[in-house]
Amino acid sequence: MTAARTLVAARDLGVHFRLDRHRVLKAVDGISLEVRAGETFGIIGESGSGKTTLGRALVCLEKPSAGQVLHDGADPFALSGRALRQHRRNYQVVFQDPNAALDPRMTILRSVREPLDVAGTLPRAERQALALQMMERVGLSRDFAARYPHELSGGQKQRVCIARVLTLRPSVIVCDEAVAALDVSIQADILNLLAELQREFGLTYIFITHNLGVVAHVSDRIAVMYLGRLVEMGTAEALLARPLHPYTDALLSSEPVALPSHMRPAQRVVLGGELPSPVSPPSGCRFRTRCRFAQDLCAAREPEWREVEPGHWAACHFAGALPATSAGHGTAYTPVPTEALS
Amino acid sequence: MSDPRRDTPPPPLLDVRGLSVFFRSGRGEVQVTREVSFAVAPGETVGLVGESGCGKTVTGLALMGLLPEASSRLEGQILLQGQDLVTMAPGPKRRLRGRRISMIFQEPMSALDPVFTIGQQISETVRAHHDVSRAEARDRAIEALARVGIPEPALRYDAYPHELSGGMRQRAMIAIALVCEPELLIADEPTTALDVTVQAQIVDVLGELCARLGMAMLFITHDLGLLAQTCSRLVTMYAGEVVEEGRVDDILVRPRHPYSSGLLRSLPALTRRKAALPAIPGRVPLRGEMPAGCRFRPRCAHARSGCEAPQALRPVPSAGQARCCRAEALTLPGVLAGEQAA
Numbered sequence: 001m002t003a004a005r006t007l008v009a010a011r012d013l014g015v016h017f018r019l020d021r022h023r024v025l026k027a028v029d030g031i032s033l034e035v036r037a038g039e040t041f042g043i044i045g046e047s048g049s050g051k052t053t054l055g056r057a058l059v060c061l062e063k064p065s066a067g068q069v070l071h072d073g074a075d076p077f078a079l080s081g082r083a084l085r086q087h088r089r090n091y092q093v094v095f096q097d098p099n100a101a102l103d104p105r106m107t108i109l110r111s112v113r114e115p116l117d118v119a120g121t122l123p124r125a126e127r128q129a130l131a132l133q134m135m136e137r138v139g140l141s142r143d144f145a146a147r148y149p150h151e152l153s154g155g156q157k158q159r160v161c162i163a164r165v166l167t168l169r170p171s172v173i174v175c176d177e178a179v180a181a182l183d184v185s186i187q188a189d190i191l192n193l194l195a196e197l198q199r200e201f202g203l204t205y206i207f208i209t210h211n212l213g214v215v216a217h218v219s220d221r222i223a224v225m226y227l228g229r230l231v232e233m234g235t236a237e238a239l240l241a242r243p244l245h246p247y248t249d250a251l252l253s254s255e256p257v258a259l260p261s262h263m264r265p266a267q268r269v270v271l272g273g274e275l276p277s278p279v280s281p282p283s284g285c286r287f288r289t290r291c292r293f294a295q296d297l298c299a300a301r302e303p304e305w306r307e308v309e310p311g312h313w314a315a316c317h318f319a320g321a322l323p324a325t326s327a328g329h330g331t332a333y334t335p336v337p338t339e340a341l342s
Numbered sequence: 343m344s345d346p347r348r349d350t351p352p353p354p355l356l357d358v359r360g361l362s363v364f365f366r367s368g369r370g371e372v373q374v375t376r377e378v379s380f381a382v383a384p385g386e387t388v389g390l391v392g393e394s395g396c397g398k399t400v401t402g403l404a405l406m407g408l409l410p411e412a413s414s415r416l417e418g419q420i421l422l423q424g425q426d427l428v429t430m431a432p433g434p435k436r437r438l439r440g441r442r443i444s445m446i447f448q449e450p451m452s453a454l455d456p457v458f459t460i461g462q463q464i465s466e467t468v469r470a471h472h473d474v475s476r477a478e479a480r481d482r483a484i485e486a487l488a489r490v491g492i493p494e495p496a497l498r499y500d501a502y503p504h505e506l507s508g509g510m511r512q513r514a515m516i517a518i519a520l521v522c523e524p525e526l527l528i529a530d531e532p533t534t535a536l537d538v539t540v541q542a543q544i545v546d547v548l549g550e551l552c553a554r555l556g557m558a559m560l561f562i563t564h565d566l567g568l569l570a571q572t573c574s575r576l577v578t579m580y581a582g583e584v585v586e587e588g589r590v591d592d593i594l595v596r597p598r599h600p601y602s603s604g605l606l607r608s609l610p611a612l613t614r615r616k617a618a619l620p621a622i623p624g625r626v627p628l629r630g631e632m633p634a635g636c637r638f639r640p641r642c643a644h645a646r647s648g649c650e651a652p653q654a655l656r657p658v659p660s661a662g663q664a665r666c667c668r669a670e671a672l673t674l675p676g677v678l679a680g681e682q683a684a
Binding site: 046047153154155183184185186187188189191192195210212213214216217218236237250251253254255256257258259260261262264268270271272274275 | 393394507508509510537538539540541542543545546564565566567568569570571590591594595604605606608609610611612613615616618619620621622625677
């Protein structure tokens with residue numbers, strides 16, 4: 001896994017939105033990360049943390065205001081307009097709300113075929129055949145071809161969206177809260193489908209979600225965002241078992257777990273307050289206003305983004321030296337193997 | 343947990359008996375829920391869980407008397423300390439809503455009136471139910487804001503909903519619901535629109551208020567983890583029917599209905615990372631296509647010949663109740679591994 005090549009990289013990436021003459025919203029502010037071929041890279045954070053903007057920037061839907069996005073080592077924005085459009089076909093997004101993503105006046109088949117029609121590289125008959133093939137691959141029979149989105153359930157519509165992005169044979173798919181609107185049993189179905197497709201087509205996923213259970217299940221590595229910055233990044237195992245940043249710790253601890261009362265962790269870290277405005281983030285460490293361990297140093301100096309353990313990064317002055325308060329919360333995710341049930 | 347055991351139930355505060363909701367549509371009536379029965383004891387927290395479309399919200403609205411009279415019809419009884427709300431005249435029912443039963447909703451922004459301040463909306467509730475002066479209503483409103491953990495309540499009294507964050511709005515809505523200290527709070531997905539760290543705060547506020555005011559709560563949710571954390575008893579609904587009822591701790595370990603078991607097992611946190619999730623095959627039947635007999639039968643791995651017969655919600659020895667003729671024979675997996683569950 002470590003030898004896998006870097007498919008998408010961000011180098012000190014910033015995406016800024018000018019709100020008016022004086023205020024700039026830095027939705028993504030100085031983020032560096034590398035997504036490796038074939039892996040599932042999870043990004044978690046609360047609303048307003050900038051995770052969606054980061055995901056969009058990684059697939060060239062937002063132009064960087066600072067720093068760079070590299071695809072396979074090259075800067076896609078160095079390409080001409082037409083070449084960029086073609087290049088972008090390799091990088092697709094599945095959005096949260098399939099209702100908003102599908103045109104209600106198009107049949108399912110036409111929606112699935114549309115990306116191919118726009119690309120216009122194949123003859124019509126082949127486009128048609130490919131679209132039908134992808135529909136079948138995601139578990140939609142031919143009967144669905146002539147139907148309209150309103151005749152489908154939420155899970156089926158999300159399958160249509162997945163088939164639609166697969167037609168272009170992308171190498172990277174950003175799943176932006178792709179299962180958030182679905183019921184748990186349907187969510188399980190779609191997550192299984194995404195995992196199968198990843199194996200079959202060698203896909204790389206960037207999985208953006210606020211749902212810890214989901215991100216913990218699917219990801220190889222996880223990055224945690226807070227107010228436009230990464231606060232922690234590491235392998236899923238390490239980050240869930242030994243969170244280094246107090247924010248990750250609090251997130252893990254806030255996640256309600258379906259365990260009987262006597263097995264639930266006795267203490268939880270409940271963060272006070274809410275996300276400060278990203279327009280004027282706190283000085284120094286951005287998390288310090290809600291952090292239990294905040295000291296004078298945290299207000300004075302911004303913590304460095306450093307590799308605390310091999311492959312495990314954090315931005316906290318005290319990373320690695322803080323009491324393991326949520327030790328045990330991570331174990332709530334210790335899997336109970338289904339095989340053990342039989 | 344001072345859970346009363348099932349064999350000595352205290353007289354219920356709310357006793358729902360055979361409640362069916364019908365919606366009138368162009369061609370006649372559609373039955374939305376069928377003979378829903380459950381009880382809530384004083385001070386008890388009961389979770390109502392199920393996937394979208396199972397009838398949990400409609401049941402909540404029916405309890406509050408918020409379904410439009412022109413287009414809906416109720417059968418059965420909703421007994422609030424012996425008084426039947428189904429047959430109660432509109433006047434007395436209005437006096438009861440907000441004073442003895444209150445409800446909070448998923449979207450505080452659509453439940454709050456944007457043109458009145460938070461404080462005005464709380465005072466309005468006080469003055470609707472109690473003969474008090476404006477000044478006293480204001481004092482009570484400020485007290486209610488303080489109670490739900492809104493900082494600087496006297497200042498916030500004059501804030502409009504759009505000036506507050508999502509978490510603060512939800513607190514304001516809870517303040518409105520609780521200002522008259524009701525005996526029962528119906529909370530319909532109160533934290534679904536909130537971030538997980540804010541959700542933890544709101545859940546704490548609700549739990550604290552329930553304990554302090556001795557208030558009972560009916561917590562409607564699709565999130566089993568949240569339910570485990572907030573409730574002592576659980577009612578599972580599927581396709582408009584109650585399929586299981588019992589103590590949360592019992593059901594998590596050993597569910598008695600295959601649907602409850604399926605819901606629990608599809609939680610990503612319970613499966614080994616990256617392994618396929620046990621999803622429930624198929625989908626919830628549509629209103630017009632309800633299967634005869636057990637409504638879960640077409641999706642159930644345990645269906646046998648007896649399942650085509652109508653199933654009654656029956657007590658299961660040393661457990662709650664289940665609508666499954668095989669409830670006693672089956673050992674269904676819950677959230678723990680097999681050997682621990684036995």
